[in-house]
Amino acid sequence: MPKIKTNRTKPPPEGFDEIENILDEYNRKMRDAESETHEGKRKTESLWPIMKITHTRSRYIYDLYYKRDAISKELYDWLLKEEYADSNLIAKWKKQGYEKLCCARCIQTRDMNYSGSTCICRVPKAQLKSGTVVECTHCGCRGCASED
Numbered sequence: 001m002p003k004i005k006t007n008r009t010k011p012p013p014e015g016f017d018e019i020e021n022i023l024d025e026y027n028r029k030m031r032d033a034e035s036e037t038h039e040g041k042r043k044t045e046s047l048w049p050i051m052k053i054t055h056t057r058s059r060y061i062y063d064l065y066y067k068r069d070a071i072s073k074e075l076y077d078w079l080l081k082e083e084y085a086d087s088n089l090i091a092k093w094k095k096q097g098y099e100k101l102c103c104a105r106c107i108q109t110r111d112m113n114y115s116g117s118t119c120i121c122r123v124p125k126a127q128l129k130s131g132t133v134v135e136c137t138h139c140g141c142r143g144c145a146s147e148d
Helices: 016-035 045-067 073-081 087-093
Strands: none
Touching (some): 045 087
């Protein structure tokens, strides 16, 4: 979620008004996902929509700056500072092998069943048994390996 705007908050850089409507739409979706009832869902499943919206919003800002060159460096840095995007996730996307990473928790080895391993969604589909349903317990991802 972006930081709360106050009187002491610096105004956004030039070009923000062009993407503000889309970012507001993501904020609206985020509020809807947060207020959605999670009865009948597992504890981790209730966070999946929030993780998906965060990923989508971060990917949108990443694509604007790195793929399309549609925003300035100043605006990009301001968006990261104001927490419109996950800067840790974007830093991983810039590295080879992590271009499709779904969330930063999937590469942390401490949260996994076996020490030194990563999440099941990071395993390429070619290396899985046929018919195996892959679903990350952290974010609900069904496969974010670079080789897929």
